[in-house]
Amino acid sequence: MSSILLILFSAIFFSGIILRTKSITSGRKGPGVLQPIKDVIRLFKKGAIYSETTSIVFRIAPVIYFSTVLMACLVIPFGSYKGIVSFDGDFIFFAYILALGKFFSIISAMDTGSSFEGMGASREALYSMFAEPAFFILIGSFALLTGHTSFYNIFSTLHLGSSITYTLGGLAAFVLLMITMVENSRLPVDDPKTHLELTMIHEVMILDNSGFDLGLILTAGYLKFAMFGAIIADFFIGGLTLVPAAALFILIQILFATVIGMIESFMARFRMSHNPQFILALSSVSFLIFLGVLLVLEKFV
Amino acid sequence: MINVLIVILLFAIITVLLVNTKAKGIITVLTVFVIAFMSSYVSIRVLLGENYEVLLSGTITFGKVPIIIDSLSAWFILTINFTLVTGAIYGFNYMKKYREKKNEITLHCIAFLLIHFALLGISSVQNGFIFLLLWELTALSAFTLVIFEHEKPETISAGINYLIQSHISIVFIMLGFIYVAFKTGNYGFDAIIDFSNHQSTLAGTVLFLFFFTGFAIKSGFVPFHTWLPYAHPAAPSHVSGIMSGVLIKIGIYGILRMLLLIKIDYTTAGYIILFMSLFTGVYGVMLATVQHNLKKLLAYHSVENIGIIGIGIGIGCIGLGEANRWMAILGFSGALLHTLNHSLFKSLLFYAAGNVLQAAHTVNIERLGGIIKKMPQTAILFLIAALAICGLPPLNGFISEFLIFGGLYNWLYSANLVSLIAISFTIGGFVLIGGLAILCFTKAFSIVFLGNERDITSVKIHETGAWQLFPMYMVVTLMVLIGLFPSFFISALQKPVKLFTNNIAFNSNIAQVRIVDSLQNINWLFFGLILIVLVILGLRKYFSRKKLIESGPTWGCGYSTPGSKQQYTASSYVRSYSKIAKPLLDIEKREVEIMKVFPSKKHYETDPYDKIERFFIDKPLTLINKITNMFVFLQNGQLQRYILYGIIFIIAVISLPLIFDKFIMVIHFFNNL
Numbered sequence: 001m002s003s004i005l006l007i008l009f010s011a012i013f014f015s016g017i018i019l020r021t022k023s024i025t026s027g028r029k030g031p032g033v034l035q036p037i038k039d040v041i042r043l044f045k046k047g048a049i050y051s052e053t054t055s056i057v058f059r060i061a062p063v064i065y066f067s068t069v070l071m072a073c074l075v076i077p078f079g080s081y082k083g084i085v086s087f088d089g090d091f092i093f094f095a096y097i098l099a100l101g102k103f104f105s106i107i108s109a110m111d112t113g114s115s116f117e118g119m120g121a122s123r124e125a126l127y128s129m130f131a132e133p134a135f136f137i138l139i140g141s142f143a144l145l146t147g148h149t150s151f152y153n154i155f156s157t158l159h160l161g162s163s164i165t166y167t168l169g170g171l172a173a174f175v176l177l178m179i180t181m182v183e184n185s186r187l188p189v190d191d192p193k194t195h196l197e198l199t200m201i202h203e204v205m206i207l208d209n210s211g212f213d214l215g216l217i218l219t220a221g222y223l224k225f226a227m228f229g230a231i232i233a234d235f236f237i238g239g240l241t242l243v244p245a246a247a248l249f250i251l252i253q254i255l256f257a258t259v260i261g262m263i264e265s266f267m268a269r270f271r272m273s274h275n276p277q278f279i280l281a282l283s284s285v286s287f288l289i290f291l292g293v294l295l296v297l298e299k300f301v
Numbered sequence: 302m303i304n305v306l307i308v309i310l311l312f313a314i315i316t317v318l319l320v321n322t323k324a325k326g327i328i329t330v331l332t333v334f335v336i337a338f339m340s341s342y343v344s345i346r347v348l349l350g351e352n353y354e355v356l357l358s359g360t361i362t363f364g365k366v367p368i369i370i371d372s373l374s375a376w377f378i379l380t381i382n383f384t385l386v387t388g389a390i391y392g393f394n395y396m397k398k399y400r401e402k403k404n405e406i407t408l409h410c411i412a413f414l415l416i417h418f419a420l421l422g423i424s425s426v427q428n429g430f431i432f433l434l435l436w437e438l439t440a441l442s443a444f445t446l447v448i449f450e451h452e453k454p455e456t457i458s459a460g461i462n463y464l465i466q467s468h469i470s471i472v473f474i475m476l477g478f479i480y481v482a483f484k485t486g487n488y489g490f491d492a493i494i495d496f497s498n499h500q501s502t503l504a505g506t507v508l509f510l511f512f513f514t515g516f517a518i519k520s521g522f523v524p525f526h527t528w529l530p531y532a533h534p535a536a537p538s539h540v541s542g543i544m545s546g547v548l549i550k551i552g553i554y555g556i557l558r559m560l561l562l563i564k565i566d567y568t569t570a571g572y573i574i575l576f577m578s579l580f581t582g583v584y585g586v587m588l589a590t591v592q593h594n595l596k597k598l599l600a601y602h603s604v605e606n607i608g609i610i611g612i613g614i615g616i617g618c619i620g621l622g623e624a625n626r627w628m629a630i631l632g633f634s635g636a637l638l639h640t641l642n643h644s645l646f647k648s649l650l651f652y653a654a655g656n657v658l659q660a661a662h663t664v665n666i667e668r669l670g671g672i673i674k675k676m677p678q679t680a681i682l683f684l685i686a687a688l689a690i691c692g693l694p695p696l697n698g699f700i701s702e703f704l705i706f707g708g709l710y711n712w713l714y715s716a717n718l719v720s721l722i723a724i725s726f727t728i729g730g731f732v733l734i735g736g737l738a739i740l741c742f743t744k745a746f747s748i749v750f751l752g753n754e755r756d757i758t759s760v761k762i763h764e765t766g767a768w769q770l771f772p773m774y775m776v777v778t779l780m781v782l783i784g785l786f787p788s789f790f791i792s793a794l795q796k797p798v799k800l801f802t803n804n805i806a807f808n809s810n811i812a813q814v815r816i817v818d819s820l821q822n823i824n825w826l827f828f829g830l831i832l833i834v835l836v837i838l839g840l841r842k843y844f845s846r847k848k849l850i851e852s853g854p855t856w857g858c859g860y861s862t863p864g865s866k867q868q869y870t871a872s873s874y875v876r877s878y879s880k881i882a883k884p885l886l887d888i889e890k891r892e893v894e895i896m897k898v899f900p901s902k903k904h905y906e907t908d909p910y911d912k913i914e915r916f917f918i919d920k921p922l923t924l925i926n927k928i929t930n931m932f933v934f935l936q937n938g939q940l941q942r943y944i945l946y947g948i949i950f951i952i953a954v955i956s957l958p959l960i961f962d963k964f965i966m967v968i969h970f971f972n973n974l
Contacts, residue, residue: 044844045844045848046848047845047848047849047850047851048845048848048850048851049850049851049852049853050850050851050852050853051852051853051854051855051856052852052853052854052855053671053752053753053854053855054855055673055674055677055680055751056673056677057673057684057751060834060838063834063837063838063841064834066837067830067833067834067837068830070833071826071829071830071833074826074829085822085825085826086822087815087818087819087821087822087823088707088814088815088816088818088819089703089706089707089710089814089816089819090819090822092703092706093694093703093819093823093826096692096693096694096699096703096735097694097826097830099691099693099735099736099739100688100693100694102739103688103691103693103739103742103743106739106743106747107684107743107746107747107751110743110747110748110751110752110869110874111747111751111752112752112855112856113670113671113751113752113753113855113865113868114855114856114857114868114869115867115868115869115873116857116858117869118868118869118873118874119869119873121743121747121869121874122869122873122874122875122876122877122878123877125739125740125743126740126877126878128736129733129736129737129739129740130736132732132733132735132736133728133729133732133733133736136728136729136732137725137728137729140710140713140724140725140728143710143713144713144716144721147713147714147812149710149814197858207856208855208856211845211848212841212844212845213841216837216841272877273877273880276877276881283729287725290721290725294718294721299717299718299721
């Protein structure tokens with residue numbers, strides 16, 4: 001229970017911290033950290049406009065997208081505390097339920113009949129497809145290292161002991177950070193602040209969403225950030241008791257948000273044609289982690 | 302029971318010959334019902350724990366014919382029956398448009414009855430000779446079903462392609478059976494058990510691989526898949542559904558049956574099956590993604606799903622070899638459940654494609670669009686099936702893929718260095734299959750059903766009739782049931798899986814991935830998902846009750862009159878993918894660029910082809926053609942010459958042995974010198 005509350009709590013300020021970091025590094029004061037949430041609440045209260053081309057798919061997709069992200073949060077543990085549910089193979093469920101949301105967000109973009117949204121949908125489908133193997137091999141490596149196949153058991157038995165395991169932890173954090181960026185369509189894969197539809201990915205897919213639906217999609221984005229932040233935090237929390245663990249959790253979330261803000265301030269977006277190579281390279285890093293685990297377990301004899 | 306069945310079948314075939322077109326259909330559907338009911342009844346009792354064995358007397362040539370329905374047969378019989386029943390109802394309505402083709406309908410009905418009978422027979426008969434006869438019967442009746450629209454040249458060529466390849470499959474299986482019968486003098490399946498018990502494991506494995514090749518052609522494993530993408534689009538849609546749903550699965554049945562009969566080196570065979578399946582899966586979905594023809598796209602997806610089933614079988618086999626109990630159980634359960642699942646969603650997809658074909662008169666994806674507004678039920682049914690085939694929760698595809706994943710991760714507990722590398726490759730490939738399937742089905746669904754109409758504005762599109770939709774709802778109901786209540790179906794699977802795991806001494810020290818407990822949790826999560834969706838829908842309704850809900854044109858970045866031709870097309874949707882996969886694909890591009898100041902008409906056309914087909918089928922064929930062309934002078938149309946050839950042949954047949962004897966004599970003579 002504590003994990004979902006913490007995720008929801010950090011989702012409230014996560015996006016605000018990214019914005020604030022970006023503002024400060026570019027020499028502006030910037031809005032308060034709660035501004036994104038205020039925006040969403042304002043959206044929830046608004047009416048909506050639907051395109052004449054769209055069908056029922058377009059209306060139901062944002063709801064399903066949001067629900068899948070919420071469901072995915074349920075299996076994330078918090079240190080030595082289980083998530084709402086925990087079972088063997090829950091990370092498979094995690095990845096597939098996110099894929100369900102992605103499926104609906106793609107077909108909802110295609111439902112508008114706009115060529116811009118089609119372009120964004122095509123890119124999103126391709127990139128998230130390439131990001132999947134990295135995630136599965138990463139979790140598979142830790143399943144091998146700990147002998148368990150659920151998020152909770154993996155994290156609660158994971159002890160970063162020797163220098164090589166620290167390296168593995170660092171690499172894993174890097175891979176997860178990059179998967180987060182791909183999943184949330186942020187730099188260096190996609191730039192949420194771009195003003196030209198041709199260069200957008202995620203933003204262009206939701207061009208026609210408005211009102212409550214847009215609010216749902218944005219909230220789902222914040223939740224996704226906090227969710228991946230929670231996974232990264234779990235790598236380092238280990239067996240701490242509730243209060244210090246919660247403090248560390250929040251600290252890591254803030255740090256994670258700041259890092260994302262810094263990346264977005266100092267990096268440029270890749271050329272579209274370089275993105276697949278970059279994302280495929282993530283799988284190789286995952287494979288490196290896998291080999292590292294083999295080294296730790298002394299499977300190379 | 303068997304006799305009653307055969308009498309009913311013969312009676313139905315004779316009546317079909319006599320009555321009018323409408324009655325032919327009704328009789329076929331009723332007979333399929335009766336046969337399905339009788340065989341399902343027996344099968345369900347077998348799954349509940351009874352035995353069913355009949356020994357037919359047979360003849361002196363092939364010995365006694367045991368009909369044994371064990372739990373494996375029962376599982377396949379139930380799968381076959383369900384798809385055949387829905388296929389019959391769907392087909393009856395689908396064929397209403399072709400009532401004037403009286404003779405074709407007669408043949409079609411008879412072939413339909415025969416293929417049902419033959420498929421049931423294959424899954425229960427335990428005599429190699431009869432097995433081959435029935436195997437031939439399925440090939441011939443499937444051929445007859447495929448070439449219903451025989452006036453189209455591509456249909457005939459697809460049918461003949463299928464006929465040839467399925468006979469190559471028969472050759473492999475026949476040689477396997479004949480070899481065993483030659484060694485033991487008996488065609489019964491127990492002879493195979495005897496035979497392999499007296500041989501080394503290596504010999505058993507080779508024999509198994511021989512059978513495997515034959516069955517792999519029938520199932521469409523790469524590189525034996527090339528008949529599928531032609532036969533499925535050419536056939537009427539219910540036939541495509543049945544072929545893809547159950548006909549190719551009979552090959553899977555053959556592989557599983559041989560695993561039970563032949564004593565083999567499980568680890569080696571498992572690795573071979575696993576990697577062949579992995580390749581099949583990835584290659585199938587890679588090609589599916591670039592297809593423009595909806596039915597061809599679905600056909601390549603059958604190749605992919607056969608790959609997934611094969612991955613399950615491979616994992617199961619390796620589990621047996623490494624004495625890893627749960628790996629074996631999960632692998633085989635996943636494979637068997639996916640066999641059922643695929644028969645459901647693939648037949649549903651083909652039925653939906655059939656509805657689209659009849660309404661819009663084309664299955665070229667690039668010309669369709671916006672059909673969801675005209676045919677909402679077909680569209681939603683297609684969407685559900687598409688979600689299921691991508692393995693997305695909360696539908697049945699997820700359950701079987703989850704089981705296979707469970708087996709895969711259970712492999713970690715008994716792995717050495719080699720198998721660990723294999724695991725990482727398998728995980729990567731399996732996940733890639735899933736991702737590409739999502740890319741492919743988002744494309745298929747959204748280009749066909751969403752957006753605006755592209756090139757079908759001249760046709761008036763209506764929703765299909767209720768009776769044609771009814772079998773589709775039957776399929777969807779079962780799919781949702783498997784998705785939401787998987788424990789029931791998995792407990793039904795326990796008996797067939799036990800057949801494989803019974804005689805193995807498992808290592809009890811290997812840990813297990815507790816998948817069955819997980820399914821309980823996943824069950825709750827599925828209901829939770831549905832609940833959350835409903836709650837949020839309610840919230841949205843509540844929040845926007847007094848708000849202004851408008852409708853307007855799609856945002857075109859300031860451009861206010863976008864036409865339907867400016868929509869994203871299927872080719873553009875997968876363009877970034879096909880650019881990356883270019884070295885592995887074979888896409889022919891025909892393009893007329895805009896060159897001058899006053900542009901002429903621009904033209905752009907792509908035509909995906911199968912690289913493996915080019916190297917594996919076309920190249921050898923051209924070579925054979927070249928060689929045979931050297932002898933074309935022999936065929937000159939003069940009757941006298943042909944008679945001369947005949948005489949030369951007869952003389953050669955008579956004299957060759959004599960000359961051979963003389964030759965031996967001469968050699969002896971020299972030896973004596």
